[in-house]
Amino acid sequence: MDNMNLTLKIWRQKNAQDKGKMTDYNVTGISEHMSFLEMMDVLNEQLINSGDEPVAFDHDCREGICGSCSMFINGEAHGPVKGTTTCQLHMRSFSDGDTIYIEPFRAKAFPVIKDLIVDRSAFDRIQHAGGYISINTSGNTQDANATPIPKENADLAMDAAMCIGCGACVATCKNSSAMLFVGAKVSQYALLPQGQVESKMRAQNMVAQMDAEGFGNCTNTGACMVECPKGIDLSNIARLNRELLSGSLT
Amino acid sequence: MATLDGKIPAGPIKDKWTLYKDMVDLVNPANKRNIDIIVVGTGLAGGSAAATLAEQGYNVKAFCYQDSPRRAHSIAAQGGINAAKNYQGDGDSVHRLFYDTVKGGDYRSREANVHRLAEVSTNIIDQCVAQGVPFARDYGGLLDNRSFGGVLVSRTFYAKGQTGQQLLLGAYSAMNRQIARGKIQMFNRHEMLDLVIIDGKARGIIARNLVTGEIERHSAHAVVLGTGGYGNVFFLSTNAMGSNVTAAWKTHRRGAYFANPCFTQIHPTCIPRSGDYQSKLTLMSESLRNDGRIWVPARLEDVEAIRSGRLKPTAIAEEHRDYYLERRYPAFGNLVPRDVASRAAKERCDAGFGVNATGEAVYLDFAAAIVRYGEEQATIKGEKDATDVRIKELGKSVVEAKYGNLFDMYKQITADNPYETPMMIYPAVHYTMGGLWVDYNLMTTVQGCYAIGEANFSEHGANRLGASALMQGLADGYFVLPYTIGGYLSKDIRTGKISTDSPEFAEAEANVKQKLESLVNNKGTKSVDYYHKKLGNIMWNKCGMSRNEQGLMEAMTEIAELRDDFYKNVSVPGGAYELNQELEKAGRVADFLELGELFAKDALDRNESCGGHFREESVEVGGPQDGEALRDDENYAYVSAWEFTGKPSDAVLHKEQLEFNDIELKQRSYK
Numbered sequence: 001m002d003n004m005n006l007t008l009k010i011w012r013q014k015n016a017q018d019k020g021k022m023t024d025y026n027v028t029g030i031s032e033h034m035s036f037l038e039m040m041d042v043l044n045e046q047l048i049n050s051g052d053e054p055v056a057f058d059h060d061c062r063e064g065i066c067g068s069c070s071m072f073i074n075g076e077a078h079g080p081v082k083g084t085t086t087c088q089l090h091m092r093s094f095s096d097g098d099t100i101y102i103e104p105f106r107a108k109a110f111p112v113i114k115d116l117i118v119d120r121s122a123f124d125r126i127q128h129a130g131g132y133i134s135i136n137t138s139g140n141t142q143d144a145n146a147t148p149i150p151k152e153n154a155d156l157a158m159d160a161a162m163c164i165g166c167g168a169c170v171a172t173c174k175n176s177s178a179m180l181f182v183g184a185k186v187s188q189y190a191l192l193p194q195g196q197v198e199s200k201m202r203a204q205n206m207v208a209q210m211d212a213e214g215f216g217n218c219t220n221t222g223a224c225m226v227e228c229p230k231g232i233d234l235s236n237i238a239r240l241n242r243e244l245l246s247g248s249l250t
Numbered sequence: 251m252a253t254l255d256g257k258i259p260a261g262p263i264k265d266k267w268t269l270y271k272d273m274v275d276l277v278n279p280a281n282k283r284n285i286d287i288i289v290v291g292t293g294l295a296g297g298s299a300a301a302t303l304a305e306q307g308y309n310v311k312a313f314c315y316q317d318s319p320r321r322a323h324s325i326a327a328q329g330g331i332n333a334a335k336n337y338q339g340d341g342d343s344v345h346r347l348f349y350d351t352v353k354g355g356d357y358r359s360r361e362a363n364v365h366r367l368a369e370v371s372t373n374i375i376d377q378c379v380a381q382g383v384p385f386a387r388d389y390g391g392l393l394d395n396r397s398f399g400g401v402l403v404s405r406t407f408y409a410k411g412q413t414g415q416q417l418l419l420g421a422y423s424a425m426n427r428q429i430a431r432g433k434i435q436m437f438n439r440h441e442m443l444d445l446v447i448i449d450g451k452a453r454g455i456i457a458r459n460l461v462t463g464e465i466e467r468h469s470a471h472a473v474v475l476g477t478g479g480y481g482n483v484f485f486l487s488t489n490a491m492g493s494n495v496t497a498a499w500k501t502h503r504r505g506a507y508f509a510n511p512c513f514t515q516i517h518p519t520c521i522p523r524s525g526d527y528q529s530k531l532t533l534m535s536e537s538l539r540n541d542g543r544i545w546v547p548a549r550l551e552d553v554e555a556i557r558s559g560r561l562k563p564t565a566i567a568e569e570h571r572d573y574y575l576e577r578r579y580p581a582f583g584n585l586v587p588r589d590v591a592s593r594a595a596k597e598r599c600d601a602g603f604g605v606n607a608t609g610e611a612v613y614l615d616f617a618a619a620i621v622r623y624g625e626e627q628a629t630i631k632g633e634k635d636a637t638d639v640r641i642k643e644l645g646k647s648v649v650e651a652k653y654g655n656l657f658d659m660y661k662q663i664t665a666d667n668p669y670e671t672p673m674m675i676y677p678a679v680h681y682t683m684g685g686l687w688v689d690y691n692l693m694t695t696v697q698g699c700y701a702i703g704e705a706n707f708s709e710h711g712a713n714r715l716g717a718s719a720l721m722q723g724l725a726d727g728y729f730v731l732p733y734t735i736g737g738y739l740s741k742d743i744r745t746g747k748i749s750t751d752s753p754e755f756a757e758a759e760a761n762v763k764q765k766l767e768s769l770v771n772n773k774g775t776k777s778v779d780y781y782h783k784k785l786g787n788i789m790w791n792k793c794g795m796s797r798n799e800q801g802l803m804e805a806m807t808e809i810a811e812l813r814d815d816f817y818k819n820v821s822v823p824g825g826a827y828e829l830n831q832e833l834e835k836a837g838r839v840a841d842f843l844e845l846g847e848l849f850a851k852d853a854l855d856r857n858e859s860c861g862g863h864f865r866e867e868s869v870e871v872g873g874p875q876d877g878e879a880l881r882d883d884e885n886y887a888y889v890s891a892w893e894f895t896g897k898p899s900d901a902v903l904h905k906e907q908l909e910f911n912d913i914e915l916k917q918r919s920y921k
Contacts, residue, residue: 015829033524035663041529041779048777048832053823056831058317060490062530064659065415066321081662088662113461114829121438124318128430132423133382137302137728139370144379145337148391158384158409161416165320194382 004030004091007099008043010055013112020112022101032092036079037062037069039091057116064088064229067164070171071116072103077168077227085166085229105171109178109214120167122213123181129209130202131185133194147193157191160184162230169224169232175216180224182206183236190243200247207244254507254891254906257689258362263912267366270690271733275740282307285739286470286748288455290442290497292319292425294417294720295703296476298727301424303474304433306732308739311468312425313437313457315492315834320422323478323490324723327414328535328656330396330406331720333371338395342403344368351718352913354400354587355683355711356861356881358513358889361912362690363708370729371721375407377728381420385409397540398716400587400920406717411535411656417720421727440466441834442497443765444758445473445504445699452699453748456758458766460834463827465762467755469748471739472698474731475501476723479682479704481514483842483849484794485786487679488520488533494838495845498686498705506694507891507904509687509707511845512853515714515862516795517680518544518591521663522611531678532663534614535656536716539584541619541649542673544591546603546612548572556605563605563613563672574598582920589713589862590920592677593879596795599676606674615672620645677795681719683710683862684852687891687906691734692726695891698738702726707889712861766826769836774819778835781816785809785839785846793846797853798866805850806899813843847898852890855903858882874921883915 005028013020027043034042037059044054060068069086073079079089094100102116110118135141161184169180186203189195195202218237225234259266277285285308289300292314300312314322336342347368352359375393379385385407386394395404409416428434439460446454446469454469480495481487502508519534547553547563548570555561574594576583586594595612598604605611624645628636636644646669650657657668664674686694686701688708693700703723710718792805816839824830859868859879868880889906 031525031527034527035529038527038529042527045777045779048821048823051823054832056829060316060321060492061323061326062491063326063488063532064662065326065412066316066323066490068316068321083658084662088659090662090665092665117829120317124320124426124429124436124438127423127426132427133380134427135380136305137298137377137424137732139373139377139729141373141376141380144335144375144385145392149387150391151387151389154384154387154391157382158386158416161384161409161419162412164415165318188384189382192382192384194380 001032001096003028004032004094004096006030006094009099009101011103012055012115015114016111030091032090034091035062035087036073036089036091037087055116056114059087062087065164067166070105070118070166070168072105072171074101077105077171078229083229083231105167107170107176107215109176110167110170122215123165123167123178125213126178126182126206126209127185130198130205133189134198149192153191157188160187160191160232160236163232164230166229168227168229170215172223172227173216174221174223175219177218177224178210178215179218179237179240180228180232180234182210183240184232186243187236187239190239199243203240203243204247254687254889254904255689256360256906257691258360259690263362263365266362267369274733274737277736277740277743279307281743283309284746285309285742286311287472287474287735288313288468288470289474289476290455291322291476291478291705293322293324293476293478293703294414294421294723295705295727296474297322297418297421297425298724299474299476299702299731300434301421301428302728302732303735304428310428310434311437311470312434313440313442315439315441315460317438319425319436319438320419322418323493324418324720325415326490327720328411328533329398329537330408330413330717331374331417332398332405332715332717333375333407333721334368334405335372335375337393338404340403342405346403347371347405349913350401351709351715352711353918354713354715356713356918357711357883357887357910357915358510358860358908359709359711360908361910366730367709367722367725370725373729374721374724378417378420381423383409383416383420396537397585399536399539399585399591400582400715408537411537411653414720417724421724443500443762443837445501445696446754446758447504447696448752448754451697454750454755456762458762461829463825463830465759467750467759469750471742471745471748472700472735474700474702474735475686475705476702476727477705479685480842480845481679481682483785483846484679484789485782486523486528486531486790488517488531491530494841496838496841498701499841499845501686501694501696501699503894504696506696506699507687507893508684508848509889509891510684510852511849511892512793512856512863513683513712513861514679515588515681515683516592516677518588518595518677519614519675520678520680521660522606522608522674522676532659533678533680534660534673534675536588538614538653538656541652542584542614542616543573543618544575544584544612544614545571545573546598546605550602553603553605557607564617572598572603579920586920587713587715592795593864595677610676611674612676613672614675616649616668617672620649620669623648681714683707683712683714687889691737692731693734693738700731700735702731712863766833766837769820769822769833770824770826772817772820772822774821776819776821778820778822778832778839781812781820782835782839782842784812785843788812789846789849793850793853796864796866799854802850802854806847806854809843809847809850810899816840816843844898848892848901851899851901852892855890856886858886860886875917875919881917887915
């Protein structure tokens with residue numbers, strides 16, 4: 001379909017202090033081959049040409065890997081298609097005449113900056129608290145093949161490391177919990193021999209920062225895993241809890 | 251026309267870097283605490299540099315326009331990273347990686363830099379594994395490798411189809427450790443809008459806080475640009491939407507020479523464009539060419555039937571397919587370098603064999619690989635009587651394990667299933683080999699201003715080999731710059747804190763504010779994207795995969811006219827001192843409108859075909875290489891470094907003559 005007409009209900013908020021509200025727009029001539037953000041480009045071009053302010057939204061790579069885009073579409077983080085970021089969502093998932101609700105990723109720890117842009121720097125601060133292995137760049141580390149790593153562990157570490165830090169898990173969770181995000185990072189390192197040395201401390205420090213940022217607790221609903229565009233598995237939260245528990249016992 | 255000194259150290263090529271490191275001046279730890287370094291950009295180059303410099307004890311201020319350093323566009327690199335580890339025992343060595351890179355770059359890179367890159371490549375893999383980068387491994391627990399274009403060995407390390415992501419997250423983790431220690435002060439959502447030079451030395455930047463719109467002064471003893479490439483001058487490219495040339499261009503305007511701007515990589519395997527609304531193009535990793543075979547129909551009637559939907563590609567018999575890369579380049583086949591593969595696709599499509607509605611697409615077919623892997627699996631599993639269906643099923647699971655996420659991405663974008671029907675691909679702008687001119691120390695022609703990674707010009711010559719961008723970014727940031735910058739800063743230990751309260755800072759700030767205000771006050775009638783798309787069209791049609799004198803001259807005129815029109819008629823809603831994404835775009839497009847003209851001027855000057863730069867006037871005639879690119883070493887074995895003098899069209903050319911002492915200059919044959 002090359003000529004869809006859509007009604008968009010979009011969250012507009014001038015700045016962090018503004019109260020904000022939903023505003024209605026119409027767009028026409030939308031092709032099913034457009035990405036969702038290209039549809040937003042059409043809307044913004046329309047707004048600019050009529051002298052209005054375009055809708056502000058985060059986006060960059062537009063190929064599903066940078067984690068910038070963050071829209072809550074029709075009540076779902078990144079919209080209706082599983083395993084897909086907003087930028088990879090295409091208009092063929094919608095029909096002519098549809099009304100689409102577009103909101104920012106909402107959470108106490110993700111305050112709105114403007115329109116659909118939220119501040120996710122809390123995620124960075126959690127990483128500062130322990131999202132690393134403490135080694136310097138020397139050029140004298142041991143040979144990369146000196147320590148074989150079972151393929152299974154390497155693959156599981158990679159699965160956890162695929163997290164793009166978009167925050168869909170937080171936006172989806174009824175408690176605004178960041179456990180899937182933290183669990184993914186803790187798991188990546190816990191599964192690799194290089195990460196073992198600091199493993200217990202890391203889990204404690206990152207969780208403490210997560211709590212300080214105002215993210216909620218995990219009640220094992222599992223919505224985060226369903227909405228995660230990279231399919232990060234719930235078992236990573238179990239692994240995080242294991243690291244946390246064993247760390248607090250010693 | 252002056253000549254440029256690359257400051258290449260003396261000695262045999264194998265020893266240059268070692269001797270350099272032995273002799274370079276060092277800064278003692280107590281003094282490092284008193285030295286500030288600004289790093290702009292947090293991709294593989296900027297991120298790794300910021301982390302390493304902070305580890306060494308310098309005070310680092312790092313800037314990125316994204317909301318987190320983890321989102322820099324290095325994150326999108328898919329295929330892998332090269333290193334001369336020779337884990338496969340297939341004859342690889344530092345020399346061979348050096349040789350392949352110089353040859354792949356069509357002999358337009360600096361030998362000494364490339365050799366250094368090959369030397370440190372092995373350290374990168376060690377470092378990344380120690381950081382917890384989850385590279386792919388085999389069942390014995392050791393690291394796995396794959397092959398990339400333009401080489402005869404398997405030296406590419408990878409993490410699924412997301413190697414750039416994993417390497418960047420590694421550098422990001424190293425940064426996080428230093429941010430936590432307070433050694434890196436991180437400025438997210440900040441964009442550098444000018445370089446400040448005091449007494450001939452780079453001493454700071456003017457940055458705009460993209461959330462508040464405030465203009466800020468930041469001082470330092472040295473400024474490092476890891477700001478990436480300028481592929482978005484074409485509007486459509488595989489770059490992120492925000493990737494831009496502004497930091498590099500402002501630095502150029504302040505005196506840094508811009509080298510080889512016309513050397514652009516047009517990547518052969520991208521998803522074809524689908525309409526005018528298209529905002530960017532998506533790459534399909536080159537690693538797919540390990541197993542995918544590229545073809546178009548051999549008969550025009552089949553092309554027409556496909557375009558009108560009457561025929562499916564899977565129904566075309568083998569003898570009616572033209573596997574044109576295998577036909578033209580039997581030695582390298584589907585794994586020829588990117589520039590060669592792109593031009594060959596364009597040649598077939600220009601001849602009318604393109605397989606989609608726009609006529610700009612060729613097939614990348616995995617059917618043969620699926621059967622080959624399926625038969626192998628059937629043998630391993632002892633299934634002697636496996637049916638064709640079973641063999642395909644087994645083969646698909648192998649292909650899925652190797653390329654699953656790429657196949658999924660293709661399906662998301664096109665709604666076609668590449669396990670069942672061949673992918674459609676077409677070349678797209680991907681990487682820019684040109685960039686700020688730097689010497690062996692990675693310093694630009696502005697004292698104390700460095701350029702690393704894609705932002706500089708040095709290692710890839712006229713064409714970059716696959717999986718070498720990640721290698722260069724991390725080599726520069728982790729292992730090269732931290733040495734070379736020390737030599738410069740060792741002379742700056744008595745300078746003390748640099749004040750931002752100086753006429754130079756005031757002038758730069760006023761200059762930035764005036765430009766921003768004039769853009770928002772212009773109140774024109776056309777959007778920024780309107781101009782960006784127009785510029786992209788000129789660039790693609792006249793400075794794209796194939797260039798000629800007339801087209802390039804036209805491009806220069808048209809871009810200059812478009813730039814005038816932009817300043818008269820552009821409309822930028824909103825204010826200068828608030829979050830304003832249209833204003834961000836406007837500033838970047840204004841710089842692209844200058845760079846584009848210099849790009850065309852450079853391409854016009856270089857009347858030879860080399861690497862990604864193909865001049866129609868310079869081709870082989872007759873013989874086995876008939877129609878291939880013809881390089882002219884006698885007249886063009888130099889780096890073009892352009893000095894800004896007020897207008898791009900008036901830029902002054904400086905030449906750095908390239909000397910090849912260790913590698914013989916030869917025609918680059920992949921036949």
